[in-house]
Amino acid sequence: MKLPPLNALRFFDVAARTESFVEAAAELHVTHSAVSRQVRLLEDDLGVSLFDRRGRSIYLNKAGRELRQVTSRMFDELAQVSDRIRNSAMENVLTLSCEPTIAMRWLIPKLGSFQSACPDITLHLVAAGGAIDFRRTKVDIALRRNDFKWDDSVEALFICKERTGPVAAGAHASSIDNEDTVFLHTSSRLNAWPTWASTAGRSIKSKRNVTYEHFYLSIQAATAGLGVAIASFLMVQEDVAAGQLVAPHGFLEDGSAYYLLSPEPISGCDSRQRFANWLLREIRNNE
Numbered sequence: 001m002k003l004p005p006l007n008a009l010r011f012f013d014v015a016a017r018t019e020s021f022v023e024a025a026a027e028l029h030v031t032h033s034a035v036s037r038q039v040r041l042l043e044d045d046l047g048v049s050l051f052d053r054r055g056r057s058i059y060l061n062k063a064g065r066e067l068r069q070v071t072s073r074m075f076d077e078l079a080q081v082s083d084r085i086r087n088s089a090m091e092n093v094l095t096l097s098c099e100p101t102i103a104m105r106w107l108i109p110k111l112g113s114f115q116s117a118c119p120d121i122t123l124h125l126v127a128a129g130g131a132i133d134f135r136r137t138k139v140d141i142a143l144r145r146n147d148f149k150w151d152d153s154v155e156a157l158f159i160c161k162e163r164t165g166p167v168a169a170g171a172h173a174s175s176i177d178n179e180d181t182v183f184l185h186t187s188s189r190l191n192a193w194p195t196w197a198s199t200a201g202r203s204i205k206s207k208r209n210v211t212y213e214h215f216y217l218s219i220q221a222a223t224a225g226l227g228v229a230i231a232s233f234l235m236v237q238e239d240v241a242a243g244q245l246v247a248p249h250g251f252l253e254d255g256s257a258y259y260l261l262s263p264e265p266i267s268g269c270d271s272r273q274r275f276a277n278w279l280l281r282e283i284r285n286n287e
Contacts, residue, residue: 004045011038012050013071016060093122094271097142099129101215102258106234107143114278121271129188134263141272142261143279147189150261157260157276160234160283163251164196167219167236168228170246176204182227184218185211192230192254199252219245234258237286 011034015024021035028035043050050064060068098107103125114123126139131148134140144150145162166176183193183204190211197204210227212218215235222229223244232251239245260279266272 004042005038008038008042008045009071010075011035012042012064013068013075015039015058016050016064016068016071019058019060021058092120092271093124094275095124095126095138095140096275097126097128097132097137097139097144099143099145100127101219101235102143102232103127104216105219105239106237109238110282113282114275117278118271118274121274123275132261140262140269141266141275143258144261145256145258147256153263155262155265157262157266159258159260159279161253162256162258163233164192164230164254165233165247165249165251166196166228167231167240167245167247168222169225169244176202176228176249179205179207181205182208182210184221184227184229185209186215186218186230187211187213188215195254196230196252199254200249202249 011024011028014027015021015035018024018027021032021039024035025032039050046063046067048063049061050067051058052061104127108125111123111125114121126137128137128142129144131150132139132142132144134142134154143159146156150156185193193204196202208227210221212221215229215231218229219231219235219239221227222231223239233247236245236247240247260266260276262269262272264272266276
């Protein structure tokens, strides 16, 4: 059984649907002569004419209409199968937007566990915080603290409450009440120290203050012995466990919380749901 050339069939199918070599050429992004040449190739292969040609106009003849019924169905089915395969492959690629310091200091060190639990899901990580436009960024899900209002159409899955506390290198652990203490602040959350002090019922004597742009930098400065930083428990869990930092006053809830945001129902996508389940397990295991 000899099959006609597939490319010639494709050119024929578009020309038959439009009944115009010019329109077919525009749709296929080729020249008019290229379409005419492929159709001629197909007609030579079949040994029959498929169009009645009248000047610049073309009309399907009986053989052309018979073939068109088959090619139309064939290419429609190919398109549907291709879309299903493409969408199935995309379901296993998950793009996550996460606040930078949480990503660097908590999430990334644990991604080996996620890869072991879900080896078929490829996670693309984008470091970003605050409000997010899912359509513009093409992000699937986002881990965010509820310090901004998101659209009502966004699904928000509660992950955990935020807890913050002072952290420092061992030699500076008890220096919070010392007037010479250097307090390390972060410009992205300038109220972190006042909020913690109010919750803890403490009075902070802050004569010496240094502000860093990101939490990551202030935590690094604290690790280097440059002062006392305020940090989320998620950001410093590993450092405290390893003894690189101490948290002498523990961590207190500050009234905010972390949520996993999604523009579509999390339960409606296997990769989203599995990541959410893994994230919740990790949070519970580390509280």
